[in-house]
Amino acid sequence: MRCTHWRRVPLALAQETRQKAPDGCLDRTLQCQLSAHEGDEHYGLLAELATHDTALWLRWRADYVNLVVLRDCPFTGSEPDSQGCSLFAGHPEHHTWQDNPEEVPCAS
Ligand SMILES: [Zn+2]
Ligand SMILES: [Zn+2]
Numbered sequence: 481m482r483c484t485h486w487r488r489v490p491l492a493l494a495q496e497t498r499q500k501a502p503d504g505c506l507d508r509t510l511q512c513q514l515s516a517h518e519g520d521e522h523y524g525l526l527a528e529l530a531t532h533d534t535a536l537w538l539r540w541r542a543d544y545v546n547l548v549v550l551r552d553c554p555f556t557g558s559e560p561d562s563q564g565c566s567l568f569a570g571h572p573e574h575h576t577w578q579d580n581p582e583e584v585p586c587a588s
Contacts, residue, residue, distance in 0.1 A: 483512035501527035
C-alpha cells in the first residue's frame with residue numbers, strides 16, 4: 481500500500497526545482513512515494529538530477545516543507561528485468577518493486 485498523503489509544491493520550491501532540473505516536467509502536486517509508513521514525514525519525487533544517481537525530493541510534514549537532494553536507492557531487486565527501486569537510499573519501509581505486486585497496466 482502506498483502512502484496516501486499529497487502535498488502541493490510551494491511556488492518558491494517549484495521555481496528552485498526548475499533551476500536545478502530545467503529539463504524535467506514538474507508536478508505541482510506530489511504524492512508521497514513511500515509505502516504506507518509510520519511517522520509524519522513524507523517524500524515526493526520532484527526531479528531526477530543530472531548528477532549521477534541523485535534526485536530532488538520534496539520532504540514535508542504537517543507544518544514544514546523543503547527540498548532535499550538524495551541518492552537513489554541502490555537496490556535493484558532480484559529479477560533480471562527489474563527496474564529497481566525508485567526511492568532514495570535509506571528510505572523507510574519497502575522498496576518500490578516489493579510494493580507493486582499488481583502493476584497497473586499502461587492505458588495505451
Ligand atoms: Zn508518506
Ligand atoms: Zn529501495
